[in-house]
Amino acid sequence: MSYETPGPVEAELRDAISPIEDIIEDARKGKMYILVDHEDRENEGDLIIAAEFADAAAINFMATHGRGLICLPMTAERIDRLGLPMMAVNNSSRHETAFTVSIEAREGVSTGISAGDRALTVAAAINEQNTMTAIATPGHVFPLRAKRGGVLVRAGHTEAAVDISRLAGLNPSAVICEIMKEDGTMARLPDLVAFAKTHDMKIGTISDLISYRTKNDNLVDETGHSTVTSEYGGDWDMRLFTDQTHGVEHVVLIKGDITTPEPVLTRTHALHEASDLLGLGPKPAGELPRAMELIAAEGRGIVCLFRQPRNALYAAEDDGPRTIKQTGLGAQILNKLGVEELILLTDSPQTKYLGLDAYGLSIVGTRPILTSET
Incomplete structure (x- = not known):
């Protein structure tokens, strides 16, 4: 990696x-x-x-x-x-x-x-x-x-x-x-x-x-906060962040106490209806719920769900990456949450994330999602 x-x-x-x-x-x-x-x-x-x-x-x-x-x-x-x-x-x-x-x-x-x-x-x-x-x-x-x-x-x-x-x-x-x-x-x-x-x-x-x-600039503001219960992992602290560039709301689900100094198990996920809801396209539909279950089993972690502006529901020729590689908005959100060290939940550990050090963030390890054992 x-x-x-x-x-x-x-x-x-x-x-x-x-x-x-x-x-x-x-x-x-x-x-x-x-x-x-x-x-x-x-x-x-x-x-x-x-x-x-x-x-x-x-x-x-x-x-x-x-x-x-x-x-x-x-x-x-x-x-x-x-x-x-x-x-x-x-x-x-x-x-x-x-x-x-x-x-x-x-x-x-x-x-x-x-x-x-x-x-x-x-x-x-x-x-x-x-x-x-x-x-x-x-x-x-x-x-x-x-x-x-x-x-x-x-x-x-x-x-x-x-x-x-x-x-x-x-x-x-x-x-x-x-x-x-x-x-x-x-x-x-x-x-x-x-x-x-x-x-x-x-x-x-x-x-x-x-x-x-x-x-000098701020591209994300926290605009909502509530407790929710999911089929995947039970109770979560849900926080909403709106990015000022596109006016899009992004969802952060938090499990446990992330304020302690230990690295935080984190999943960043670009929401895509065709893959996440319908199972269409090259990426497995089970990634998101599986990641939530893994974090719930850990008892501590974060799921960042990024919504894409003007995203087509499904393009038959679209075999491009679903992983967020432009990490600026996610890094700002994690910085606002006080996170410093991450253990990334990903089945693509080779992905490079640019500029995290500028936000005081570092990835100290990865764990697989769909190949993990419970």
């Missing part, structure tokens, strides 16, 4: 990480910066610049020195205004990066691939006065759709780049590019530190950005 939690980092590498306030200030000044998930020497990094400063020189620098795919994270609202469909209807990529179809400026470009042409495409895409008529598809710039709520919903570079531009008072968009070494392998933190020194850049972490936003 593996989790996205920080590994050991030498002092000189840790000292190379700049406070997120400094990253925001550099973004405001139009400087390029590097962002990693957290202080882990195996982390990969992205070059990022606020999109309104992404001129031909910046694009050329990314292509020459970054060497990765150059992308354009934008808000969901901006993507919708440009009328850009998603590249994949059912996103099964490992990190669920939300690519739309590629784009080109409709006017003023030649082949579209030059640094100048791509800078012109970026400028056309982020210009709030422009609509879909200013953009052609396909092209040589790859927009990414950021989740509403930013890194507090999904701890990804897409959301982080948009958040930092917004916090800097700029157009909420950015141009990003993964950093590769000359041999074509991904640059890791020691390589990134050397890269940053060579090019006079700062390195920031998404974990620090989450911590910064957690102190």
